[in-house]
Amino acid sequence: MKKFISTLQDIWKIDELRNKIIITLSLMVVYRLAAHLPLPGIDPTQLSGINDKTSGGLLGLLNAFTGGAFANASVMALGIMPYISASIVVQLMGIAIPYLQKLQKEGESGRKKINQITRWLTIGILIIQAPAYIVSLPSLGIPESAFLLGRGPLFYFSSILLLTTGTVFAMWLGEKITDKGIGNGISLLIMIGIIARFPASFMQEATSRVTQSNGGLLMILIEVIIWLLVILASVLLVTAVRKIQVQYARRTAAGNIKDVAGARQYIPLKLNSSGVMPIIFAQALMFVPGLLANSENNTLKSIGISFTDMFGFWYNVVFAILIIIFSYFYTAITIPTNKMADDLKRGGGFVPGIRPGKDTAEYLDGILSKITLPGSIFLALLAVLPAIITKFGVQPGWALFYGGTSLLIMVGVAIDTLQQINSYLLNRHYDGLMKTGAKRKTTV
Structure with a gap:
């Protein structure tokens, strides 16, 4: 403290x-x-x-x-x-x-x-x-x-x-x-x-637990602990990267005539490169089946009604599948592996054991596809977690903070803002807010 x-x-x-x-x-x-x-x-x-x-x-x-x-x-x-x-x-x-x-x-x-x-x-x-x-x-x-x-x-x-x-x-x-x-x-x-909306949602949940003898303060404590664990999992999802080792054969050091041979760096490929965009895309599409609830056809109407409940079974099954699909789609259009490989080649770098150019692009694309699968599944689980939480008697308003777009936006924005503040502190030789950046304290 x-x-x-x-x-x-x-x-x-x-x-x-x-x-x-x-x-x-x-x-x-x-x-x-x-x-x-x-x-x-x-x-x-x-x-x-x-x-x-x-x-x-x-x-x-x-x-x-x-x-x-x-x-x-x-x-x-x-x-x-x-x-x-x-x-x-x-x-x-x-x-x-x-x-x-x-x-x-x-x-x-x-x-x-x-x-x-x-x-x-x-x-x-x-x-x-x-x-x-x-x-x-x-x-x-x-x-x-x-x-x-x-x-x-x-x-x-x-x-x-x-x-x-x-x-x-x-x-x-x-x-x-x-x-x-x-x-x-x-x-x-x-x-x-x-x-x-957080204070009102939490107070509503706490009131229902205490006044209705529905677990009392102990249940509230358990819910808060679970919520903190979910936040921790979200932070891990947002920050997790797969480091691809890169080696530069010859690089000229700034202010030095000598060439630095064999400098090693890495390309960080995020486990969840698409952020919350797959959830937003999927959420937008999930509004469409709900429009069928106004249909005069009984079959279509029943389908529409089942998709108006965001805590329902079929809604969340389709929602999770769409998130996985959109994770691959958005990653494919936002992470240009061909351009990364070309830039690496022009800069004199290469991935050890992989030929520069097309082979490097295919290698990066293969790694990205492999890490996107667990990342998208984890993202889908976080998105449907509020529906699972409600089955244990949690109020819908409070359940929304256990996952989905709300939690991931809060975590992602908080981390991004802290990193910007951290960069200011480190540039002025102060200890940073984040643990990984607290090693630059010097005397001026």
Whole structure:
């Protein structure tokens, strides 16, 4: 604890890092305050119905990503998710559209153009999602009396405009955090929205255990221990790498005329190279079967109903299979083994025992395929773990923190942010926050 306090003091001593953290926290507070601003014309005291509907299931997951703004009928009800959807679409389009492929190779200027395309696509998605959200409010449990000024054209126009503005504002906040603050702004906004639901979910679970004599404090302690173990497993999944040994025959040392022969390095191939993207892709597809619940055909309707329960058996079986498939798909399109092999060859490096060029690319691709299988299975198990946990009497809201997208986003963003803070500390010769980086303390 003493070392942790000392590290916090070191962080505060670095003016640039301190200012970045203050800016990040300030913008996150602004985002959370905006999430509690209800749409004009809606009585916030009559939203108990929508809160009940979003206590579990797919709507509960959407509500978790927006930090409760979805259930509050807030101006931030759609959160940052339309931007995430647009980013995924642009990324996938980059595989097939030559223009986007060209932009990806143009460096910073190309990245700015791709960001601009993503922003416009976000607005396009909002034009569809915002009206759909407003129209669905009565079916989500909001009574007619909650619409203080009725549901006329003025209400629809103003609400759609505010929902669009809210998401664009959230997108701007995320980009400002990335530019002026610390960490990835968009990811931090999603994480803070998820964490915002944590206290209420935990208190609901604790209350049900104590008041209903359902295990009491001992059961709560067991659940917390299991939760911490799941977090540990998630950290291992995010950080695990397979090191491919690389050797450079001749490399010139900086500031030295001599050549350094036989320098050895390695290529780190992640066990889970695709991160949470397979879960997000699979989650998006799992909304489609649920639409069949409104079908007039009894068979299709029963299938649709079974897929509206995110804690159901068949839902999670299909969900896990899709995650494994998308893990391979996303890894294949994001990890260019051919380019890695070419870059290695141009740099004078080679994998011991493997010929440079095509053979190296095939070798890297084979290793990547082998490690992706256990990584994808582990990812699928974490994704369906909330459904397993609920079978032991855990409340659905609290169960969502035992795995799935929520937990992996929190773990991934936390690790990424800590690594950035750690790099600032190490560059200034302070002990880092992370154990592996605490060996650079020197005297100046």
